[in-house]
Amino acid sequence: MTRKNALPVLLQALVIAGILAGCQKLALDDLEFAERTGEYAFPVFSTRIGMQDLMLKVLNDSVGGDTIVINPDKTMTLFYSGDVAEKPASDIFRFFNFPEVPVPINDTFYSYPFNTLDSVYIRRVEVATGTLNLVVNNARNQPITGTFQILQMSKNGQPFSMSFTVPARQTFISPPIPLKGYTLTSDSNRLEFRYEAYLPDGTRIKIDEVLPGIAGIGILIQGFTASYMEGYWGYSEYPLTLDTIDIDINQTNLKGNVKVKNPKVTMTITNSWGFPTRGVVKYLSFIGRDGKEYKLKSNVFFGDSIDFNYPSWAAGEIGQTKETHVVLDSTNSNIAEIFNAQPIRLIYEVAGISNARKDPSIVGFLTDKSTIALRMKVELLLEGSAENFGAEQTINANFGQFADFDTSRIEAVEFKIVTENNTPIGAALQLYFLDDQGRVLDSLFSGATPPFVVKSPPVNANGVSIGTARAETFAPMDVARFSRVRQATSMRLNAAFTTAQGGQAPVKLLATQDIALRMGLKVKTRLGGKP
């Protein structure tokens, strides 16, 4: 009986125990995911580099004032300009440097030579500014009266003349007399002063010397400038400019081979000097990437010289400005060959020679605004070819959350680089990951030769690219390398550009062209389980 009654109790106990066990198994408070391999794919970054931006960058890294011009056909021309070497005539031709002390007039008629270059004979000067003071010392015991004249200086047809009276044993200093409006004429670069002095009884006298050898009469001319000078400019050489133009379109120390189609150097001379001037190219050379000098030779020069256009006095061109353009290109110079050497700098020195032909019949002139300006400009139409033409850029990077991932669970990663390029330039890329000290931690591609990540589309007969070339490149990376890479604080991008058809065909770069570069990442990692 006891055993009989125990059975249902036992059954019940089993059932209840089973239920409890079941509930225990169903408890999911400590739920964990089983370990397995998962793979996550996500984008990393994208960028788009416009050809126009790239060219502007090239310009910004060179001397300021350079420009990029978008041509009507969307081609681009780079202009690298040197400083404008502007020379006012007064910098070269210094006339009428009157002393700061009175000019002694040693006799009643005195010829005073004014300061000019040896080869220049001034025959007419129009005074712009200046004043004149007459100084007379009377050492006698009676007053003196008289007049002072400058015979070559006249106004409205009347020679300059002024009267003076000096009391006995006194010194007379006239008030400053404005000279503006006077005209000086001379054929001998001399001014002639003449005075007449009389005692009260009418006796003409010569002003006594103050001290032996020091005249008792003189004039002080201050602030003298001329608004116009006319005369004969003889042969005279003078410096015009010495300058350097940086044209480093390579931007890198990487080796490369770039050819630019139809490079030009243009020399523009703006001249308002009214006499013939010959420019003499003392030095005109490019400095190549290899440090060598490449002399620019051209048949447009006559023995390294060229005559500048000038406004002619005889033709009534006073006040006009004449320009002279000298274009050095592949048709008249060796510039194309020079650009094959990837020049980084142009150095030039130009001097001027007045009346180089020594023509005595030429009458010339200068005004107070006469200048001669020379500008050198390197003009590069972006049509050319390049092979392994290098560029380099460093950008900061912060892998953020990725830097904290537990890489012990990562099995592998794979970068995917996608480019879409409608420029006629392809490129091999390598990305170096740098630590905060700039040391290379690793590189994106492990091979010795970086892959050709950017492919160039085909070009038409004009060198313009057709369509867009898309390229996908995969860069697998093991865990050890990825662990290093994600600690990077910056990345250095090295690119070696090659134009279409292996860099053999000239291509045109259009402002509307660009390169899209994108990167994605796949991470294969262990998931779940106990880390």
Added chain:
Amino acid sequence: MKKRPFLSFFRYALLLNVALMARNAAAQQELMLYLSPETWHANAANPAFFPKEKTVFLGGPAIGIDAAHSGNIAYNDLLRRENGRTILDLGGAINQLQPDNTLRIDQRNERALLGFRLGGWYLTAGWSQRTAATANYPRALAELLWYGNGPYVGQTLDIGPALSTVRWNELSAGLARDFGEHLRIGARAKYLSGSAMLVTDEARRKIQVFTEPDIYQLSLQTDYAFYSSSLISAVDTSGFGYDLSFNELRNRFGQNSGIGFDVGVQLRLSKRFTLSASALDLGSRISWKQNTAYFRSQGTYQYDGVFIPGTDILNGTVDSLDFGAALDSLNDVLNFQRADAELTTSLPTRYYAAAQWQLLERWVLGAVLHHQRDDRRQTTAVGFSGHWSPLPWLTVGAMYSINNRSATNLGLSAAVRLGPLQAFALSDNALNAITPYRSAAVNFRVGGALIF
């Protein structure tokens, strides 16, 4: 708790799916129970049922579970115990999943039952806790969770699950009466107090993930919403991950309430032949008004990685490529906006009809038809049983049944009586009940009562 990986949403979504249903793990097709009217708990299936020749009943705890997954996915295909831990492993199950999958779990826990016979009147009262949960989820959700998005580059994955989980307390009072010797009619009124609810908005089920083949740009589109009361009180997507506030708000009894009705009839055509029928949860609804919110995520998000202006690269003026910070914004699209809301949920109505024929003194044959319908599912089952009482204190039964899932269900039951103590265990699918962790469908009920 923050989940670090940037695709933690997907982890969250499936975990939520599993957790909700697993936490409620439990039960509601009960053919065998219906055909065991000698057990007191059969009263739950038909308020007209009352064991013969007994006067007072005190029902003890009883647990009933009816759970099933579409296809042949079993518990052991998903979960296993390993060194004291529960491991979720979808690896083996994913290949068995259909493009769309359904998991349903119904549970009924009887807490207390009381019954009196007063002549031809029968009075009953009870308290039970019930859960009804259904989840429809796409295979893509499991795949994305398990394998990441890497293997699915170029594919649009629809991963929005449809969930309906309602948990409530049920207080009932029933009355039955004999009409003559052959007919008994019973009815029961139920006061329903909702304790937790999570129901997705059928009109907003869109969560699409697309990984571009190009450089794996991520595209995420959401128009997804759900109602929740108590279960989830906040979804914080700020920072790097998802913060879910589970069960921080507790619904007190009566805060979210409703009523429902059960009716039943038992007709003894002869000493050996009985017909019966019941309708359960008629008009049962719960109005969720307290601690109830509507969470909605709507947006389109495209993550293309960090964009670096070309001029910055050329000029070397890139401040820093902060990849991680950019990914944080992925959460923005899943930023669930919370709004207070009210919702009325209907409980599934179930119908039973049965016939029993006492073949011999100790043998009873029976047939039962069950039908259940609600907004999300409609199921029908029919079973044929035989019950044998070899001993005065033991009744065992067997049943063959057909339902929407399977045409080969073998049910078993056992009821023992030890003095006033009555205990039973029964299942509509006994093989699965014995090995529930290896079965795609589980159905059983166990319980006990004191009968005087």
